[in-house]
Amino acid sequence: MISKILMRAINDLPPDLIERADPRRYERHKRGTLKFKTVAATLCFFFLSALILTTSFKVFNDWDSRPGSSHLYFYYNGNMYHLYKLTTLYEGPWEDFTYVGEIVDNGLKYEKIDLYGGFSGSLYVYNEDLNFALVQIHGAFNENGDPVYTVFYAPYDPSTNKRPPLPWSKPGELITDVFDKFFESYD
Amino acid sequence: MTDKKLLTLFNRRDPCAVAKLEQAYGKSLKSFAYDILRNKEDAEECVNDTLLDVWNHVPPAQPENFWIYTARLLRNNAMDRIDLMKTQKRDVSYFSELLDELDDRIPFRETTESEAMYQDLRNRIEQHLRSLPEEDCDIFLMRYWYAKSIGEIASVVNLKENTVSVKLHRIKNTLRDVLEQEGYIV
Numbered sequence: 001m002i003s004k005i006l007m008r009a010i011n012d013l014p015p016d017l018i019e020r021a022d023p024r025r026y027e028r029h030k031r032g033t034l035k036f037k038t039v040a041a042t043l044c045f046f047f048l049s050a051l052i053l054t055t056s057f058k059v060f061n062d063w064d065s066r067p068g069s070s071h072l073y074f075y076y077n078g079n080m081y082h083l084y085k086l087t088t089l090y091e092g093p094w095e096d097f098t099y100v101g102e103i104v105d106n107g108l109k110y111e112k113i114d115l116y117g118g119f120s121g122s123l124y125v126y127n128e129d130l131n132f133a134l135v136q137i138h139g140a141f142n143e144n145g146d147p148v149y150t151v152f153y154a155p156y157d158p159s160t161n162k163r164p165p166l167p168w169s170k171p172g173e174l175i176t177d178v179f180d181k182f183f184e185s186y187d
Numbered sequence: 188m189t190d191k192k193l194l195t196l197f198n199r200r201d202p203c204a205v206a207k208l209e210q211a212y213g214k215s216l217k218s219f220a221y222d223i224l225r226n227k228e229d230a231e232e233c234v235n236d237t238l239l240d241v242w243n244h245v246p247p248a249q250p251e252n253f254w255i256y257t258a259r260l261l262r263n264n265a266m267d268r269i270d271l272m273k274t275q276k277r278d279v280s281y282f283s284e285l286l287d288e289l290d291d292r293i294p295f296r297e298t299t300e301s302e303a304m305y306q307d308l309r310n311r312i313e314q315h316l317r318s319l320p321e322e323d324c325d326i327f328l329m330r331y332w333y334a335k336s337i338g339e340i341a342s343v344v345n346l347k348e349n350t351v352s353v354k355l356h357r358i359k360n361t362l363r364d365v366l367e368q369e370g371y372i373v
Contacts, residue, residue, distance in 0.1 A: 007286070009309040010331055011262055015255040017316060021328035022254075023335055024215060026343045 190253045197245040205238050212254055216261055223265040223334040224272075225281045233268055237261040262332070282334065289331060289359065308371060315365045319358060326351060327358045 019025070193211065196204035209216075216237065220230035240260045241253075250256030272279045316324045326344060329335045337355075341348040366372045 005305060005308065006289075007266065009305065009312050010328075011259060012309055013313055013316070013328070013332070015252050017313070017324065017328060018255050018258070018332060019252065020321070021325040021332065023329055023333055023339070023343045026325075 190251065193253050194245070194249060197241070198249075205242050208241060208253065208257065209234075209238060212257055215254070216257060219258055219333065220261055220265055222339075223262065223282055224268060229268055229272070233261060233264050236264045240264065281336075285330070285334060288355075308366075308369075311365060311369055311371075312362065315362055319361075323354055323358055326354055330355055 193204065193208055196207060213234065216234045217230055220233040220237075221227065224230050224233060237257060237260045241257055244260075245256075248256070269279050269282050316327065319327070322344060326340055329340045329343065330337070335343070337348050337351050340346075341351045344351070346354075363372060
């Protein structure tokens with residue numbers, strides 16, 4: 001049997017060694033690591049969510065001004081929606097504009113949607129129940145020549161068929177609630 | 188409650204001191220006692236004995252780290268209790284196995300040497316443990332100070348049980364070599 005003096009020597013080792021080897025410390029460290037991992041995962045989740053939300057509003061506008069060849073693709077919540085196809089080339093002043101395109105069937109119910117727009121490569125969709133124009137896209141190009149789209153939304157009264165009054169939402173403003181409401185109205 | 192405040196209560200002989208100590212470290216002490224004794228009732232009694240020991244020893248003792256101080260007293264009490272359990276023919280197989288595996292690698296020579304020699308031995312062991320990688324030293328102490336099972340250690344340090352066993356085996360071998368050189372081992 002092991003000598004008691006050896007056990008005593010182990011027992012009397014300095015506090016720093018004993019404390020460092022304390023399994024509770026390791027547990028705390030592990031919990032700390034876990035906490036860090038949880039925080040990191042949460043941050044990562046929010047970052048990815050933000051990224052997804054940002055890309056949710058990505059709009060692809062294949063615009064070349066020819067009837068039947070200009071389209072608006074709308075990317076929302078991981079789904080691509082083909083919202084609009086230009087059928088009539090609009091060339092007059094905006095106020096005279098009535099209808100220049102049609103909504104492409106992509107699984108959404110469109111009976112509540114009227115489509116307006118068509119100036120400077122822009123258009124928007126009006127939701128009658130919610131009484132606002134959902135999207136306004138201004139086509140532009142960055143220094144690399146890539147198309148840059150800005151998303152707006154604004155209250156709009158289609159009966160007047162006028163451009164929505166200012167102020168609109170700010171360019172690039174995240175309008176998650178509005179989009180959520182919009183899509184919920186079709187549930 | 189901080190250790191400083193606990194010490195003040197003990198120095199004042201405040202009757203709340205023991206309760207506060209138990210409040211601060213009672214759960215850990217019970218868990219530690221159970222690791223050694225592997226019996227709930229014995230562990231609870233051992234903790235109570237230890238708390239009483241702290242009351243009797245502080246002051247004059249002035250521990251800076253109450254956890255280590257109390258855990259040491261508890262460890263000694265648990266050893267005494269194991270001796271008592273042995274005489275009562277009760278099962279102490281867990282701790283016996285733990286000591287046997289240490290004894291097997293380090294067949295220590297029973298001596299009646301002076302306190303100075305004991306201090307030298309303690310210093311040699313400390314030096315050796317400090318020379319080891321931190322994790323190895325911790326594993327050794329988790330096993331032979333905190334009486335944790337191989338499985339528990341493996342879980343805590345996030346290694347396989349076999350890896351922990353191999354590490355312990357190697358540490359004991361190197362410790363044996365050191366103590367052998369110093370003539371502590373037959």
